[in-house]
Amino acid sequence: MDETTIAATPAADPRNPFTAVPIEVTVCVGKARPLIRDLVTMGDNALLTLDSRVDDPVELFVGERLIARGMLEEREGDNSGQLVVRLTEILQLQPDL
Numbered sequence: 001m002d003e004t005t006i007a008a009t010p011a012a013d014p015r016n017p018f019t020a021v022p023i024e025v026t027v028c029v030g031k032a033r034p035l036i037r038d039l040v041t042m043g044d045n046a047l048l049t050l051d052s053r054v055d056d057p058v059e060l061f062v063g064e065r066l067i068a069r070g071m072l073e074e075r076e077g078d079n080s081g082q083l084v085v086r087l088t089e090i091l092q093l094q095p096d097l
Contacts, residue, residue: 023062024062025060025061025062025067026060026061026062027058027059027060027061027070027072027085028058028059028060028061029050029052029058029072030050030051030052030056031050031051031052032048032049032050032051033051034048054072055071057069057070057071057088057089058070058071058072058085060085060087065093066091067090067091067093068087068089068090068091069087069088069089069091070085070086070087070088070089071085071086071088072084072085073085073086
């Protein structure tokens with residue numbers, strides 16, 4: 001994926017200063033459920049098996065809220081090797097009432 005295929009983000013809305021505030025997005029690639037005794041004995045180079053595969057979709061969260069799903073990809077070009085997420089589904093976000 002080159003720079004031109006990265007989703008364009010709209011410019012901040014000058015009427016709403018909150019559109020320029022950064023947020024943290026967490027990407028969940030899978031979960032593991034080891035026994036505590038196995039976890040505390042793990043050392044360098046230990047493997048923790050996840051419940052997902054390399055080609056499975058990942059989930060994107062803001063805080064505890066699921067906002068989207070996507071696929072992990074590796075960036076090419078100047079930043080080759082860097083992970084990116086290609087969004088495949090953006091969830092309809094409803095305010096909490």
